[in-house]
Amino acid sequence: MHLGLVIPRTGAHDPTDLAIEAEERGYDSVWMGELWGTSSVVKLSEIAAVTDDVEIGTAIVNVFSRTPAVLAMTAATLDRVSDGRTSFGVGTSTPTAVENVHGMAFEQPVRRSHETIEVIKAILTGDEPVDYDGELIHVDGVPPVNRDVPIYHAALGPANRRVVGRLCDGWMPHNIPFSELEDAFDVVERAALEADRDPSEITIAPYVPAAVSDDPDEAFDAVRGHIAYYAGSAKGYQNAVGMRFPDRAERIAEAWRAGDRGEAAGLVTDEMVHELGVAGTPEAAREQLREIVSETAIDRPLLTIPEQAADEFAEGTIEALAPVSDS
Template sequence: MQTDLLLPMVSDTDTTELAVRAEELGYDGLWLGELWGTSSVVQLTDIAAHTDEVDIGTAIVNVFSRTPAVLAMTAATLDRVSDGRFCLGVGTSTRKSIEDLHGMDWNDPNPVRRAHETIELTREYLSGDGRVDYEGEIFDVQDFPSLGADVPIYHAALGKANRRVVARLCDGWIPHNVPFPDLEDAFAYITDQAEEAGRDVTIDVAPYVPAAVSDDPEEAKDVVRGHVAYYVGNGKGYERAVAQRFPDGASAVADAWRTGDRTAAAENVTDEMVRALGVAGTPEQAREQFQEIADIDCVTRPMVTIPSNADEETVERTIEELAPASY
């Protein structure tokens, strides 16, 4: 099976050295997120220079803070320096990040429309025929040549409207906090919409798989509880995704988080939610759980994702125990 890794940003750990180690452990793809503190594209350039065959990608950069032209130039350059190993993973991020960090309007006109136009125009700039002209609600550009680069574009979509963007425009889907038992139904909507749009393509499914390995299964579960609580508490889209299967649980987690009670928020993430939203346990338990997710029919490249609340020992243990070399 293909196993990818979302590289964790760990203090006192060189991310490029970690990437080199991950390639040695047999990971097929290495992805890097971006919120605040480190530019994923700069870091991935260094990783590309120090690795040989492993795929690299952004998971994710948001569609607000870089224009389609900048995204296209970035993707084409990273693809070139990595000898064709780069995937561009984008998403809308969250209202808090876009408004409070980037100082932009989340509803201008709306995140899904921005995702659609950004991805559509970025693809035109990358691989369109001739010179690019585009007129949309957000972007209006004229008379620049495409870059002649064939770079896959993945989108981190949750709701139906955003999944239609995947269906119509993208090469891959990066779901996060969609309960794993619901992935096939959620992806079936994408395939139906792609067929309606006249696309005959294979769309990769690369879910985030929040994972924690420990000799104490309860400690591992607590790491995943904290991860779920953070995302459900900070993003309505994540809350809605979890609520599709756990309406009461998602509401309890979000309510506690938003009143400032982080401990109660994590405690409201039940064992059933942990199992449906992540991988947690001893090495043997975690590998078995991860394999079950990898075996879901629609999943093509599951992404080991280390929660940011994990300590460095858990980070290292999880990366090693879930690496292909450990199977």
């Protein structure tokens, strides 16, 4: 099984130490998100310097707060310092993050994704200086950097999934129920074929929220909190969950936005936990992970530890679900 780990933010563990542990335990890749507090790029550079074989990736950097040229240079530089081990995950993030954290307008996110990724790829692999005159992005004579770095996109809605099909090497959905991934990928496939690309070469690498504990109720509650947070934090995540659970997703979002976080988490059913994550005892969680990989369209699951419970669950979950523990 190809299994990646999104390094959790915890108060108890340094991300670099967790990345080293992940490599030792057989994870094929380690990824870092970036919202506030830590630059994923700087930390991944450190991780690249102290690891040997594990792939490193951004999961994700947003397409608003850095220019396409900066993103291309960042991807190329990470790939150089890691000796070719980098995958570069981008996404729109959310209105809250883009507007509140970065002070930018969250406008035309799909168009910005398309143009940003198109310019990144041209700068990375083009033969001539890049000229681009888009609706939102304009560059003139940017020198290419001659680095072939896989680009992943955390697209949720159908329009953004078409961007994956036209341009990307990988798709990183979050909160699309596992049983809906194959149908959701149909949009990617059609766009790829229209662009004369082979859809089978696009890696499906969803985030898989995971919590493992000897007390299965505690593990399930950790994933419930994760699902409630995302369903309540942005309409795109609510819509993703709503592909299978529309009424429940709406109720969760309403409770979360009303400030009743406990009620929101309590509305997440056991079925939703199984469709959107992995939770339970070590043995049960390992079996769930094997099942979703063998029975769905997933190529490469990316384990992510619920942030609100990361201090408690990170180390045990990373150990329990590690490939070397998968007998």
